[in-house]
Amino acid sequence: MLTWGNGLNPLPLAGWISGLATGGVLLLALGLVGAMFAIIRITTSDSDKHREIRDFVETLFGTPAHLRPGSGAAEETAAGKEERPAPAANGHAYSEPCPGCGETVTQAHADCPSCGLRLQ
Numbered sequence: 849m850l851t852w853g854n855g856l857n858p859l860p861l862a863g864w865i866s867g868l869a870t871g872g873v874l875l876l877a878l879g880l881v882g883a884m885f886a887i888i889r890i891t892t893s894d895s896d897k898h899r900e901i902r903d904f905v906e907t908l909f910g911t912p913a914h915l916r917p918g919s920g921a922a923e924e925t926a927a928g929k930e931e932r933p934a935p936a937a938n939g940h941a942y943s944e945p946c947p948g949c950g951e952t953v954t955q956a957h958a959d960c961p962s963c964g965l966r967l968q
Contacts, residue, residue, distance in 0.1 A: 951962035
């Protein structure tokens with residue numbers, strides 16, 4: 849029978865296991881802190897090398913890029929709406945009142961310039 853008095857002491861083995869577990873937890877914590885610093889560096893850099901990661905993090909923790917005022921994508925689509933001609937149903941030009949506000953619109957308008965109603 850094993851007792852504390854016969855020289856077989858289980859405490860050194862417990863000390864080694866405790867030390868290894870503590871070291872593993874510390875390595876894991878350092879890895880997580882390092883990953884946080886890496887993500888912060890990626891999201892604050894001005895290069896487009898990690899654009900997808902930056903957009904992903906900004907979407908998770910802030911306003912998505914397509915909803916931010918002054919974003920490049922929104923300005924491009926707003927500029928493109930004015931220049932893009934919409935095809936007429938029978939090939940002829942038309943001019944009629946907007947169903948939302950009554951402003952006169954033509955086939956060149958994808959959205960009403962007055963109220964922003966999507967026409968097509």
